[in-house]
Amino acid sequence: MLIMSRIRRLRRTGPVSIGIARDSRTGRNxxxxxxxxxxxxxxxxxxxxxxxxxxxxxxxxxVR
Ligand SMILES: [Zn+2]
Known part of the structure; x- marks a missing residue:
């Protein structure tokens, strides 16, 4: 998954990963x-x- 390479992973809830990602357009996290x-x-x-x-x-x- 391409998008995940730019994400600093924080935690995981079930199958869902949560992370901080920098928006290249706004420069904000x-x-x-x-x-x-x-x-x-x-x-x-x-x-x-x-x-x-x-x-x-x-x-x-x-999906199971
Ligand atoms: Zn799902």
Missing amino acids: GVVAACTNDDCGWSANFATQEAAELAAQDHRCS
């Missing part, structure tokens, strides 16, 4: 949550780590 299940492909950007962790906990992988 954002929080990225991405499902590590290859068949799922879910990922999202958040302004805060708390929001990312909440979404990670709510993420229901459709």
Whole structure:
């Protein structure tokens, strides 16, 4: 997964990894949550780590 190489991983909630990623356009750090299940492909950007962790906990992988 290409995007993961630029992310400083913080923690993992279930299949979802949460990390800090630098936005090359704005130069600011954002929080990225991405499902590590290859068949799922879910990922999202958040302004805060708390929001990312909440979404990670709510993420229901459709792939088993
Ligand atoms: Zn998933």
